[in-house]
Amino acid sequence: MVAKVEVLETGQKLNAMQEDFVATVFHNLRTPLGFIKGYTTTLLRENTEWDEETVREFLEIIDDEADELQILIDNLLDSSRLQSGTLRMRFQDIRLDILLRDIAKRAVIIDFGMPVSVSISDDSMIVNADAARLTQVFENLFSNINKYAPDSSVTLTLTREDDQAHIVLEDTGPGLRMGDLEKIFNRFYRVPETMFGVRGSGLGLYICRQIIDAHHGEIFAESTLGEGTAFHIYLPVIN
Numbered sequence: 001m002v003a004k005v006e007v008l009e010t011g012q013k014l015n016a017m018q019e020d021f022v023a024t025v026f027h028n029l030r031t032p033l034g035f036i037k038g039y040t041t042t043l044l045r046e047n048t049e050w051d052e053e054t055v056r057e058f059l060e061i062i063d064d065e066a067d068e069l070q071i072l073i074d075n076l077l078d079s080s081r082l083q084s085g086t087l088r089m090r091f092q093d094i095r096l097d098i099l100l101r102d103i104a105k106r107a108v109i110i111d112f113g114m115p116v117s118v119s120i121s122d123d124s125m126i127v128n129a130d131a132a133r134l135t136q137v138f139e140n141l142f143s144n145i146n147k148y149a150p151d152s153s154v155t156l157t158l159t160r161e162d163d164q165a166h167i168v169l170e171d172t173g174p175g176l177r178m179g180d181l182e183k184i185f186n187r188f189y190r191v192p193e194t195m196f197g198v199r200g201s202g203l204g205l206y207i208c209r210q211i212i213d214a215h216h217g218e219i220f221a222e223s224t225l226g227e228g229t230a231f232h233i234y235l236p237v238i239n
């Protein structure tokens with residue numbers, strides 16, 4: 001009898017979790033879609049003439065929101081493939097120092113314009129990794145710094161610890177509370193105080209952890225409130 005009640009309770013919990021999941025997904029999809037629909041309908045209104053500057057401004061919003069939708073759909077797809085173990089990885093032996101320098105350069109020049117100080121103490125480490133997926137992990141961490149810790153000093157360090165590569169990406173932003181340090185890796189978790197006015201789905205760090213797990217590595221965060229946050233990644237080195 002007890003076992004039956006437990007099974008029922010587990011089933012109910014699963015149903016509730018699935019409902020929460022669906023509600024969060026739909027809410028996140030509806031927001032950018034609402035903007036796209038709203039601004040497009042406004043531009044198409046026949047009884048109003050819009051000056052060139054306004055048209056451009058509205059088109060830029062539509063463009064940004066479409067990008068947002070694209071990122072969200074990609075993240076949702078990655079997240080469900082990681083959940084079901086069907087995300088394909090292409091593992092190759094790669095030089096970690098080269099990959100990290102490229103990623104840092106990209107963060108500075110192309111994506112976020114943030115200066116990153118790179119320190120690599122061992123430039124011979126080779127890891128068996130999916131370069132595109134590792135890049136995705138760092139792009140997400142840089143994107144988070146851009147969103148939650150703008151104007152930070154950012155440092156990226158790589159050192160060897162026995163047979164592990166230890167990477168640290170550190171910012172000097174607002175930091176995180178102890179209670180949030182583990183939760184930020186949960187699917188859909190966003191720190192309540194920082195989520196207003198900053199777009200996101202709470203999927204990024206969940207995906208990062210799943211990708212690092214698939215590399216037999218480890219990712220976690222350390223932080224001091226008001227001083228900054230450091231993301232640590234350990235990856236097994238094969239040489």
Ligand code: ADP
Pocket residue numbers: 140144145148149171173174175176184189190191192194195199200201202203204205206229
């Ligand atoms: P999203 O950015 O979509 O909200 P993430 O899973 O990437 O989702 O991040 C989860 C939460 O962790 C963010 O909502 C933010 O509150 C917090 N966070 C992530 N990176 C940082 C950082 N560098 N500094 C402070 N808070 C951060």
